[in-house]
Amino acid sequence: MLSLSRSHDFTAKCKDYLELTKPKVVALLVLTAWVGMMLAVPGLPDIQTVIIATVGIGLLSAAAAAMNHVVDRRIDAQMARTYSRPIAKGRITSRQASIFATSLAVMGFILLYFAVNALTAWLTLASLFGYAVVYTQFLKRATPQNIVIGGLAGAMPPLLGWTAIAGEVHGHALLLVMIIFAWTPPHFWALAIHRRADYAKVNMPMLPVTHGIEFTKSIICLYTVLLFVVCLMPYLVGMSGAIYLIGSVILNLRFMQYAWRLKLADEKTDLAMKTFKFSIVHLMTLFLLLLVDHYLKVSPFYVS
Ligand code: HEM
Numbered sequence: 001m002l003s004l005s006r007s008h009d010f011t012a013k014c015k016d017y018l019e020l021t022k023p024k025v026v027a028l029l030v031l032t033a034w035v036g037m038m039l040a041v042p043g044l045p046d047i048q049t050v051i052i053a054t055v056g057i058g059l060l061s062a063a064a065a066a067m068n069h070v071v072d073r074r075i076d077a078q079m080a081r082t083y084s085r086p087i088a089k090g091r092i093t094s095r096q097a098s099i100f101a102t103s104l105a106v107m108g109f110i111l112l113y114f115a116v117n118a119l120t121a122w123l124t125l126a127s128l129f130g131y132a133v134v135y136t137q138f139l140k141r142a143t144p145q146n147i148v149i150g151g152l153a154g155a156m157p158p159l160l161g162w163t164a165i166a167g168e169v170h171g172h173a174l175l176l177v178m179i180i181f182a183w184t185p186p187h188f189w190a191l192a193i194h195r196r197a198d199y200a201k202v203n204m205p206m207l208p209v210t211h212g213i214e215f216t217k218s219i220i221c222l223y224t225v226l227l228f229v230v231c232l233m234p235y236l237v238g239m240s241g242a243i244y245l246i247g248s249v250i251l252n253l254r255f256m257q258y259a260w261r262l263k264l265a266d267e268k269t270d271l272a273m274k275t276f277k278f279s280i281v282h283l284m285t286l287f288l289l290l291l292v293d294h295y296l297k298v299s300p301f302y303v304s
């Protein structure tokens with residue numbers, strides 16, 4: 001009986017530690033890093049480097065997420081969406097979470113530095129710093145442009161994947177970064193509209209709190225148009241072909257439709273949450289399309 005309850009406690013602790021790492025967010029970040037790795041070379045990249053880089057980038061991203069939980073523990077405890085998080089609820093102490101996050105970060109950095117390359121290790125560490133310190137500690141609390149500037153850290157993984165394989169920064173990798181950079185504001189502000197009361201309660205200067213819901217909806221519409229244009233770039237520079245172009249146009253028209261409907265909807269609808277959820281499907285599908293397109297190039301449609 002005693003050992004049964006011990007194993008239950010252990011499983012619950014593991015679940016809490018896993019929650020600290022924001023596993024679904026990290027899964028999507030790693031997918032985008034993966035696409036960066038695959039697109040960095042014409043054929044298949046070295047599989048051993050792919051595996052080590054995936055683990056290294058994943059560990060540093062998970063460490064950044066856990067650090068975000070430590071820094072935000074007080075505001076998390078006051079918001080309906082986050083009040084039951086492990087540190088906010090006291091199931092894990094800040095000290096335990098900090099040791100956990102630091103261990104993940106050190107392991108990830110060592111893996112990348114010694115088994116991949118120094119450039120990737122430093123760039124990934126800079127992304128961790130950008131998210132856990134610059135965004136979470138400062139920007140988040142300072143300006144409604146917090147997620148625009150801070151979004152750069154979350155947009156880095158395709159570049160990290162690319163440098164892991166190619167050992168250098170390439171313009172094509174920067175295009176992939178720009179796509180996620182332009183995607184982040186509609187992704188987050190749709191959720192922030194839905195959770196406006198939460199953010200207002202803890203005095204976080206998120207755009208819907210500082211500039212109102214109507215203004216935020218208009219800016220979301222503008223960003224989906226910008227995203228549409230940025231997403232054309234891989235085709236226009238000859239990096240991707242027809243499969244990507246067609247898929248990307250469909251996905252972005254749909255995102256613009258969500259944004260437009262959200263703009264016209266009244267506040268009682270759940271369109272903000274639907275737009276947020278669609279943003280995740282959008283980015284995942286877009287990156288999978290880049291991958292499929294890379295391996296099934298339909299040459300007649302290429303701009304070269
Ligand atoms: C500064 C940039 C970003 C901000 C402020 C942001 C904000 C958020 C927030 C607040 C949530 C939580 C929703 C919830 O708890 O229900 C969320 C969820 C999510 N975000 Fe982001 N995000 C950013 C960048 C990214 C990036 C770069 C990715 C991946 C490439 C990403 C992928 C996801 C995913 C997959 C979820 C769903 C998680 C779940 O269902 O548990 N986000 N985002």
Ligand SMILES: CC(C)=CCC/C(C)=C/CC/C(C)=C/COP(=O)(O)OP(=O)(O)O
Pocket residue numbers: 022025026029057060061062064065068072082124125127128131136153154156157
């Ligand atoms: C090494 C590397 C690539 C680092 C990037 C790591 C990372 C986890 C980026 C995702 C961005 C994200 C989930 C922001 C939300 O934070 P929030 O504090 O606004 O949201 P919350 O209230 O849900 O915690």
